[in-house]
Amino acid sequence: MKCIINYSTSCDFPIENLPYGVFSTKDETTLNKFMSLQSKAWKEAREKIQELLSVNSAALQDQNIRKRAFTPQSEAIMHLPAAIGDYTDFYSSIHHATNVGIMFRSKENALMPNWYLFNNLQTHRENNYYCRKYLPVGYHGRASSVVVSNTAIKRPYGQTLPVDGAAPVFGPCKLMDFELEMAFFVGGLPTKLGEPVKIDEAQDHIFGFVIMNDWSARDIQKWEYVPLGPFTSKNLGTSISPWVVTTLALDAFKVENFPQNPPPFEYLVHDDKYNFDINLEVNIIPNNSSVSTTICRSNYKYLYWTAKQQLTHHTITGCNLNPGDLMASGTISGETSDSFGSMLELSWKGTKPIKLNDGSDRKFLLDGDTVIMKAYCESDTYRIGFGSCVGKLLPAN
Ligand SMILES: O=C(O)/C=C/C(=O)CC(=O)CC(=O)O
């Protein structure tokens, strides 16, 4: 496909991508209505826009029409792509779940039996194909605190337990972290309460993906999470990138699913590929510095559970979905230490400081740090980028 607009091969948004977003010079305030159309309409819109943008199309040859049709990116102020009614965060990377479990609990109790049932004392890495993994663990997050990229995040106050067995203290979070995630927007007609979405229909409700930073206050989390899971440690702000890259654009980058052998319960089984080869990276720029350091390189394909399985499991009890709902993958860590998707794991609870290119080091985030997450797929001929998800950490009040 050749586009009417010139761009370099490293451009995130070629004609094969066509992400959707909302910016303030337009009348459209959210994409919920468009997301609520059914998947054949998403396909039709994409094909029409691709046709209009291709070099052979007559429609945009007229300079006046072009002026009306395009807004320079520099003049557009990006907003959240949708009014997010509900937001859920999964926990679908087995590497992340194991690492956090070891640090929050112990090696023996790292994963709960619902995530992973140990058959013997082997680790999951030795025993990966022989043990049972039951369900995509998740928690209902706080939709009101999801913000668009470039919104600053304030270090929160909270209760923490500095010494096991001693009394908790109240003060600013000392172990501020990011979580490298991707999230998908739910699309299609709203579903009805009491009517689960079948695994074969799940793809019709997955509109497209964004990059997500689930900012996490680790010391607050460790004290508060038992037994209902994370609460205030995760509602201080969750950042997403503004452009929703459609599942149609990602189709060319499908790869094998993570092996699930023996298979999960029938309602979660699907044979088709629904995993994506999306390169992910996290960069940190310290306060008053221009020196960026890439501290993590990971990939969406390391996730154990697919987005279809997440969505189907979410609705198995009859929970209803609305277009514009957001479902996040959970932190995406690979097996190797350079692919861990959080500071908690990269610095192994602060025991292994991370060297930055400006000479400083980090155990957790410092005030003024800017966290920049990027995601892209690459083929020989083009690149499907997600842009970036950026946030600066401000000091506590
Ligand atoms: O208690 C634990 O094992 C950890 C829970 C989380 O950190 C929740 C979370 O946000 C999951 C994730 O991003 O993978």
Ligand SMILES: [Ca+2]
């Ligand atoms: Ca998370």
Ligand SMILES: [Mg+2]
């Ligand atoms: Mg959050």
